[in-house]
Amino acid sequence: MIEKKPRNGEFTLPVRVYIEDTDAGGIVYYVNYLKFMERARTEFMRTLGYQHYVLADENFQFVVHSANVQYRQPARIDDALAVTARLKQLGKATLFFDQQVRRGDTLLCQAEIKVACVSADTLRPTGIPADLYNKFKAASEGEGLNG
Numbered sequence: 001m002i003e004k005k006p007r008n009g010e011f012t013l014p015v016r017v018y019i020e021d022t023d024a025g026g027i028v029y030y031v032n033y034l035k036f037m038e039r040a041r042t043e044f045m046r047t048l049g050y051q052h053y054v055l056a057d058e059n060f061q062f063v064v065h066s067a068n069v070q071y072r073q074p075a076r077i078d079d080a081l082a083v084t085a086r087l088k089q090l091g092k093a094t095l096f097f098d099q100q101v102r103r104g105d106t107l108l109c110q111a112e113i114k115v116a117c118v119s120a121d122t123l124r125p126t127g128i129p130a131d132l133y134n135k136f137k138a139a140s141e142g143e144g145l146n147g
Contacts, residue, residue, distance in 0.1 A: 009140055010086040011044040015101075017079045028075040033109045034067065037099045040085040041115070048135040059120045060129065065094070069111040079103050087140040093117045093125045095136065 013036075021032045042052070045062075055061050075081055082102045089096035094116050101109040119126045128136065 013040040013083045015081045026077040036083045040083040044085045061120050062115050065114040065116045073108050
């Protein structure tokens with residue numbers, strides 16, 4: 001079940017580790033943490049009332065500009081994880097997320113992800129539409145997510 005109301009402005013997505021997420025030793029392959037984080041950001045946006053196909057119809061999309069990732073401990077097959085997305089900073093055309101992957105109280109991976117808003121047809125930076133910007137602003141202040 002997806003958490004629709006963030007605590008302290010933080011969105012949480014539960015994720016189960018499947019065999020497809022792991023290497024031959026049953027340990028989550030490093031790039032899959034980024035996939036888990038992408039899903040959490042996507043579901044966070046969905047709680048704001050936006051979906052990817054709608055964004056493209058409105059001629060804008062979000063792309064990852066950069067990621068600073070620290071791997072602390074491995075996740076293993078069948079682990080139940082909590083993947084968080086917290087909007088740390090909101091710019092005119094950028095979003096800065098703090099994200100974590102946890103197993104219970106144990107921090108496995110954390111990242112700072114910079115996301116840019118771009119025009120869907122030119123892929124050049126563009127401002128976040130005002131309505132969505134205001135929803136992000138409310139969410140970053142710990143309010144305004146639909147539940």
